[in-house]
Amino acid sequence: MSGHLVKELTDEGFVPFAFGNPRNLAELHPAPFGAALHMIASDDPENLHYHHAINRLNGLAYGGKDMGMPAWVQIDCGILPSAFIGFALPSTRLPDKLKWQMDIHDDVGLVPVAEAISIPTMQPGRYTSFSMCSVIPGKQLGYAAKLLSLKAYGCRRSLGVAQFDNFALRIHTRFGALEITEPHVPYHTCPENTFVYGCDLRGGAVLDMLERGLVVDDDREPTFLLDSRDTDKMMEMAARTRARTHRYWLLPPGAIRTEHGVQNPILEETLQVR
Numbered sequence: 001m002s003g004h005l006v007k008e009l010t011d012e013g014f015v016p017f018a019f020g021n022p023r024n025l026a027e028l029h030p031a032p033f034g035a036a037l038h039m040i041a042s043d044d045p046e047n048l049h050y051h052h053a054i055n056r057l058n059g060l061a062y063g064g065k066d067m068g069m070p071a072w073v074q075i076d077c078g079i080l081p082s083a084f085i086g087f088a089l090p091s092t093r094l095p096d097k098l099k100w101q102m103d104i105h106d107d108v109g110l111v112p113v114a115e116a117i118s119i120p121t122m123q124p125g126r127y128t129s130f131s132m133c134s135v136i137p138g139k140q141l142g143y144a145a146k147l148l149s150l151k152a153y154g155c156r157r158s159l160g161v162a163q164f165d166n167f168a169l170r171i172h173t174r175f176g177a178l179e180i181t182e183p184h185v186p187y188h189t190c191p192e193n194t195f196v197y198g199c200d201l202r203g204g205a206v207l208d209m210l211e212r213g214l215v216v217d218d219d220r221e222p223t224f225l226l227d228s229r230d231t232d233k234m235m236e237m238a239a240r241t242r243a244r245t246h247r248y249w250l251l252p253p254g255a256i257r258t259e260h261g262v263q264n265p266i267l268e269e270t271l272q273v274r
């Protein structure tokens, strides 16, 4: 990867957008990385098709037309506390198959093809991210949507929830090593291999580095490779994390495809017990 990713995408015709409550839109950086956000107000009935398109996009990326986030989640956890941010294309430029998959039959103007969202937590500057997705592979659109959104919010530290077998980890770890704050989440929809992570964006400086095509260096060596199906090991890591005897980091490049399945490079730190 080289050059300015967001500029490269806008030069190709992808339109950066923000979709949410107008009061939230007014708080965003209007042109993160110099790319003016096309602001779409969620409370304008004219934009109802955009609600549906965001939902379709999410459902399509996460595995099926009807598997999108429920409409109430889109409102309660998305457009009311924050804004969906990503890239759109004019409907006339969508590939035919995608048009059909997104249920787009007329020229409806812009259609979202990648999005990410984060919502503020009670910890200043810390946002929790979810829903990163893209339906046009091979162009880094999902990654760029996450980058653009965190910049637009002014995020300094992020939180996220992921599964150890998801290749999206290769994107999340570009932002830096992930501190695994909950190595096992038994109350999640995927209790086998879900974890919670935190990432320090160094006051936001990491975002500018990444957009310029630079890499966040981390020369620490992993202590072990975690099999993405080894729930027992995740539970052991969780018990040690809770006991504050150990701390775990998921190191870049994240999920590695091996002959034994997907594995993750983990750094285990032993903490001083007082």
Ligand SMILES: CC(C)(COP(=O)(O)OP(=O)(O)OC[C@H]1O[C@@H](n2cnc3c(N)ncnc32)[C@H](O)[C@@H]1OP(=O)(O)O)[C@@H](O)C(=O)NCCC(=O)NCCS
Pocket (backbone or CB within 6 Å): 061, 062, 114, 131, 132, 133, 134, 135, 136, 137, 138, 139, 140, 141, 142, 143, 144, 161, 162, 163, 166, 167, 168, 170, 171
């Ligand atoms: C994850 C996702 C958002 C990536 O979108 P994107 O940035 O547009 O994806 P790209 O096809 O351009 O790939 C970007 C990077 O993702 C990683 N990646 C994506 N799919 C991968 C796969 N099947 N195997 C290995 N790496 C993969 C690679 O690191 C790739 O970078 P590279 O091509 O330089 O190696 C998209 O695949 C998606 O929507 N997935 C389903 C939803 C999901 O799982 N979201 C994450 C929840 S935590």
